[in-house]
Amino acid sequence: MKKFEIEYDVIVVGGGPAGCVAARFAAEGGAKTLLLEKDKEIGIPVRCGEAISKEGVEEFIVPNLKWIRAKINKFIFTSPDSTTVEMPLSEEAGYVLDRKIFDNELARLASEAGADVITKSYVDELILEDGIVKGVGIRYLGSKYYVKSKIVIAADGVESRAGRWAGLETACDFRDMESCVQVVATNVNIDQNALYFYLGEKTAPTGYLWIFPKGDNTANIGLGIGGKENKKKSAKRYLDEFLQKNFPNASILNFTVGGVPCCPTLKKIVAPGIILVGDAARQVNPLSGGGIASGMIGGKLAGITSAKSIKKNDLNIIYEYEKLWRARLGNRHEIFNRLKEGIYNFTDDHFNSIARDFLNIKYEERNLYKLFMIALKNKPTLFVDIAKAFLRI
Amino acid sequence: MKDIYIHIEINKCDLCGCCVGVCPHDALEMTETNLILIEEACTNCSKCVWSCPVEAIEFDKTKAIKNNEKI
Numbered sequence: 001m002k003k004f005e006i007e008y009d010v011i012v013v014g015g016g017p018a019g020c021v022a023a024r025f026a027a028e029g030g031a032k033t034l035l036l037e038k039d040k041e042i043g044i045p046v047r048c049g050e051a052i053s054k055e056g057v058e059e060f061i062v063p064n065l066k067w068i069r070a071k072i073n074k075f076i077f078t079s080p081d082s083t084t085v086e087m088p089l090s091e092e093a094g095y096v097l098d099r100k101i102f103d104n105e106l107a108r109l110a111s112e113a114g115a116d117v118i119t120k121s122y123v124d125e126l127i128l129e130d131g132i133v134k135g136v137g138i139r140y141l142g143s144k145y146y147v148k149s150k151i152v153i154a155a156d157g158v159e160s161r162a163g164r165w166a167g168l169e170t171a172c173d174f175r176d177m178e179s180c181v182q183v184v185a186t187n188v189n190i191d192q193n194a195l196y197f198y199l200g201e202k203t204a205p206t207g208y209l210w211i212f213p214k215g216d217n218t219a220n221i222g223l224g225i226g227g228k229e230n231k232k233k234s235a236k237r238y239l240d241e242f243l244q245k246n247f248p249n250a251s252i253l254n255f256t257v258g259g260v261p262c263c264p265t266l267k268k269i270v271a272p273g274i275i276l277v278g279d280a281a282r283q284v285n286p287l288s289g290g291g292i293a294s295g296m297i298g299g300k301l302a303g304i305t306s307a308k309s310i311k312k313n314d315l316n317i318i319y320e321y322e323k324l325w326r327a328r329l330g331n332r333h334e335i336f337n338r339l340k341e342g343i344y345n346f347t348d349d350h351f352n353s354i355a356r357d358f359l360n361i362k363y364e365e366r367n368l369y370k371l372f373m374i375a376l377k378n379k380p381t382l383f384v385d386i387a388k389a390f391l392r393i
Numbered sequence: 394m395k396d397i398y399i400h401i402e403i404n405k406c407d408l409c410g411c412c413v414g415v416c417p418h419d420a421l422e423m424t425e426t427n428l429i430l431i432e433e434a435c436t437n438c439s440k441c442v443w444s445c446p447v448e449a450i451e452f453d454k455t456k457a458i459k460n461n462e463k464i
Contacts, residue, residue: 122425160413161413171416171417230443256409258411259444
């Protein structure tokens with residue numbers, strides 16, 4: 001078993017996709033890198049719907065059947081009155097992953113690039129000197145260790161506290177926190193190449209319910225709802241009701257809970273000696289709730305910037321990460337967030353009429369752009385929401 | 394000293410981190426096996442209660458944790 005060394009250039013806290021990719025790019029760039037994971041194994045528990053676009057994967061890793069459970073070529077939307085509309089996507093437009101194996105593979109790539117990977121390492125404090133982060137305190141197998149670093153990359157998830165310790169404002173508004181529950185269920189007969197989305201006040205208010213295929217009549221079924229709704233009736237109750245009504249014969253193989261911070265990225269994601277990535281930085285796409293690809297992009301930018309900072313021996317270079325993130329995705333997420341807020345105000349009638357209008361378009365001509373235009377027609381105030389995003393009101 | 398009315402039912406908790414993410418006071422700590430309320434920091438604001446997907450945190454005025462009693 002590997003012992004902690006006294007000092008690293010870069011310490012990455014958290015071994016999810018964002019952390020693994022950050023560690024890999026930092027190590028590839030020549031930085032002496034340590035990746036710490038609090039759980040005993042990389043990749044579990046899987047708090048995720050596990051769907052990602054092909055594009056989102058390919059930037060980081062060659063698609064491999066080892067961790068692909070389903071190939072996606074269509075969306076199926078179901079409105080509150082049970083109007084079901086299919087929308088074609090390109091062949092193999094996306095995947096449903098086996099996150100456990102996928103995350104392990106990302107960690108392996110980090111290790112291959114030269115990073116040290118240590119699990120069961122819980123970071124419970126930062127080493128701070130004159131307000132500058134200089135390393136981490138780790139609880140590991142009952143003992144406490146202090147490891148110094150030039151840069152800490154906090155990829156410690158929705159429950160991140162590292163940013164707060166460094167003085168950053170990281171709390172997510174409870175209304176933006178999507179409270180999620182999911183099951184992996186079997187004996188579920190669905191199209192194994194489709195992602196299913198259910199919308200409506202009774203199913204998943206201020207969120208959506210998903211059914212994502214995992215092969216062999218198995219599916220990941222889950223939902224997320226905003227905090228304001230969860231306060232009235234919990235996400236678990238909504239899912240229990242849905243499963244009872246729609247899949248009474250399904251066997252539940254796994255039940256997992258999660259939180260998705262569906263807000264724009266934090267205003268500050270860099271402080272002296274520390275960079276935030278992934279859920280810790282609130283880098284999820286606030287409209288879709290998708291976070292694997294955006295977390296990996298955040299991780300890559302953080303890893304590259306850290307390595308550059310180490311190489312040039314200039315710690316101020318890490319502030320470039322903030323600009324790079326905004327240009328790549330952060331600004332776009334601001335717009336998605338406005339759209340999300342607009343959609344939060346849709347009633348069941350809106351969803352029903354959008355679904356019916358969409359049905360009138362020929363199957364092969366349906367796409368997200370047309371769906372969006374129909375949504376605008378049915379709820380013109382969406383224009384205002386989008387305009388606000390551009391004007392940053 | 395203030396009384397705390399926030400109670401964690403750890404047997405219901407799945408350690409998802411929603412509550413830690415929304416806590417404005419850094420009053421919750423989640424380790425690999427436990428969720429801990431930091432009573433000195435908690436203000437009873439209840440955002441953690443509202444965000445919990447499985448009702449594992451409750452606000453109950455009849456069951457106060459009296460900080461001063463502990464000292």
